[in-house]
Amino acid sequence: MAAHRRALTTVAVLAAVAAAAGACTTTPQPIPGAAPTVTGPSSTPEPAPGQVAGVPIPDGRIDHAVGRLDAIAADAMAAPDVTGMAIAVVHDGAVVFERGYGTTTAPAGAPAPDAGSSGAGGSEVDKDTVFPVGALSAPVSATVVATQLTGGRSWSTPVRELMPQFAVADPYVSEHATVGDMFAGTSGLPEDAGTGAARIGVDRQSFLGRLDALPLAGFRTSARPGALGPTIAGEAAARAAGTDWATLSDRSLFHRLGMESTSYRSRDFAADTDSSASALVAADGTVTPVDRAWADAVAPARGLTSSVHDMAAWMRVVLAGGMSQGLPVIPAEPLSAALSPQAVAPDTEPANAVDARGVARGFGFNVTDSAAGRVVITGGGAAGPDAAGGPDSAMTLIPSAGIGIVTLTDAVSTPARPVAAAQVVNAEFTDLVQFGDVQRDWKAWFTGTPSAGAGAPSTSTAGPSGGSPAPGRISGSQENAPLPAFDGVYTNPFYGEATVRTSNDTTTLTVGTAPETYRLTRTGDTAFAVTPADPAAPRAEVFLRAHPDAAVSFDGDALTIGFLDQAGAFRR
Template sequence: MPSLTASRWQPSVITLALLAAAPPAHAAEVTPERLAAALAQLDVLAPRVLQTTGVPGVAIVVVHNDRVVYLKGFGVREAGKPGVVGPDTVFQLASMSKPIASTVVASLVSDGTVDWNDPASRHMPQFQLSDPWVTREVTIADLFAHRSGLPGGAGDDLESLGYDRPEILRRLRFLAPASSLRSAYAYSNFGLTAGAQAAAQAAGKSWEDLAAERLFRPLGMAHTSARHADFTAATDRAALHVWEQGRWAPSFTRQPDAQAPAGGVSSTARDLAQWMRLELGSGMLGAQRVIAADALAQTHQPLVARGQNPVTGDTSFYGLGWNVDIDTRGHIFWNHAGAFSQGAQTVVNLLPAEKLGITVLTNAFPSGASNGLINSFYDAVLYGKPSQDWVALWGKAYDGLTASFAAGGAAYVTRPSTPLPALPLTAYSGTYTNDYFGTLEITQENGRLVAHLGPQRKAFVFAHFDQNTFTYVPEPEPPAALAGVTFSIGPDRRAQSVVLENYNGDGQGVFTRVEPPK
């Protein structure tokens, strides 16, 4: 099977780092006694974590040597309701969908339908980025490794406004690159989605049908889907929970179909055991060959450096839809987390040298429950006991992340003591546009400015802050924070352009008035 070519994958530094960090060949560290003790600790630790964090529910599955050795649920599917979490409770996986998408594409590489080094535009001719050369050269592997040059989060803002997948991918061409091709890592849901979509078009299938045909059905993953409608149709499903007013509340839903390859899979602990067995078995499920070993192995090659994990200190790289991490004792892990700010948090973590893997699914965000349980498990199975309170450490890290989001709107919480007056609202109302977001219509409604943006004409109410600056709340979902709106005024004392601060991270938040002067 063709592998990642040296011209596109430059492995020397990364590979040497991995070889230097890897321990010499030795007997298995995971003895039956250690594994049994670590699994018994999960029985104690999981309920304790739910009690200390308040997270409503968790499902855990552990695979070792091609066997499911642990499969349990704890807590409830929805806070305040009696339905319990079990092995067949369906959770939204969020970004844990990415390594699953990688496995699906590996199946196409396995039979020669695509190669990881194929330019995405070969199979998806409509795909364009801002640079014609990059459009011709960027490969499926580049998109899955987040090294296409697209800025991090590219397209997420379009999804939040209601654009569908084809239109989001079309509009990526209007984004200036954050880096040159293959020079840097920038996590992009819709970059990876573009790579998956190219592979699906090569196979002549929708992504959702392809995932079911190539992975879910062959592995017997009967409760797994890349369609949100299938998740909502499940009776045994976990609701999303966010922290509100001192409790976990099922206040929001998340419909991720636009980014299904990157964040739209829903599944159960039992189903995910089959996928973990396939990954740890190098494409084998029991005695059955499902995917060629070399096609799947390419997904675990470290292609771009991510830096150091701020909680564990592990050295981290990204492969094709997988994090490839090395801990301080030289163990190599394949892992990926998933989270929706509306209330989902999941993690898969595989230790291939020991044919061992664990997945933890939770129905709340943010908390240290999922990552903390996994780090505690590996400490127990490798070293006999947890080295520290991983749940608390991860919880602190997520608290810091939440605080940083809130700080982003702090500048607008308090108005100036003597704000300058605004112009008459007629000076600001009108039609504005830019290529990436499309048309922004600002109208006067009940003495206020209201903006409408996106295909669903999503409404934002502007509140005056100071002179020609207003504020608004871009999203009611967490992390909700005020953002600024600044109008530039022309000689006719009418706004010529407006900047929506929340959408200006990549310089795309500037809208220019388009209707003729009155």
């Protein structure tokens, strides 16, 4: 009994001590305006500061944006250069929108259909209509190459390890240029040279064997992606796999994702019964299909053809970190690197503005931050070296929102008539997703029209459009020289031969292994304007729109061709 009383006394004392301690403890008061302290275990880890968006997306916002797509597409289709368009949207792993508008491209000479209608000889565009996707080929190629970056290979693997024949003008660059350099545009190679060679019939194997003839800019000093780098990297990956590029793409990615309408072969596109060629629409409404068979030579960068249904399957996997139906299709590490900033783009607008959000290059993708504080990943567009005769197509991903949109059209953008319908559709849609309203006149911005205001970028970032080359020194023997004085065969180590011939006071220039012939009209002692010799030829209208001021000049035995100037002069 005494022991029981002592136990109770001990308990009472301990209780009193605890009460006294509690009375002396002050409960912390929240700071006015501060968020209350969260205690207890959390089922989800707190995101890193860089993963927190500045503008939240409320429930229903994305559904609202999807509901506006028909109206957005109708506005884009009102442009006379757009006769067919298709759009697909994916959200949180599901395809939530797939639709076509207008018609497939009619035969040459047929009148263009009314915007949004289905007449004029073309079939209706739908989700399965196959379009050339132009510059959007490169991001898809990056994911194909990513499937090969296993077993110790990575974006840092030198190209020469995969393709020992790779050689450029600088031995150091030949040894150290990596697969990643090719997709980020940091190799220093003139990125327009590949499309120039392809357009005059030089095949891929030929110009890849002539890379050492190209001048190099600074190695890893700027990021200027174009067609040449992805073509080199894609070919290297294919050779290392013991196959060709198109077959590698089919077996490593397209077949595994059910992308049965997608191909890097122009013959597959030509054989598809539901395809729509890129087309030029003239002022009188006639439609001229654009021949893109040349793109086979630079297929990893410019030669893909696909439907929005297939591209939606691809976007789902990219947003899912390379997973499809619970299985890895694209290795997560190289995919993540491809979608991340690797080099600063030199053409960020406005130039030299310290308060401007920068644009970076991933491996095949463009990466930037939106005004909402979200990472935005893009690909395609009608800008760059493919703008001349290049399809207007675009893809935009916002990983933090689980959203992706792809827009394909049959429109062709040229310096004379810039078209950015696909980019406008994507920009307006992503504005609606992030802000609830369209934030600016995106058509004016992308096409560089005056209503966009000062600083609006041009859609072409490819440099000269093939206009007047530098006049150079006028040789005494060429001043006021008769036209036959310029005749001869001129050779360039990268592009091959160019033949100048005068007959009956008419001087012509013939270039390429699939010869293209142009008429030269004298504009100075040694300067000539260039126009197609046959204005009715299939490629003539494309050339005239792409190079409205095309010119050549002579300097002794040197011939400079303005639209083939990435490898220096041709020499007689």
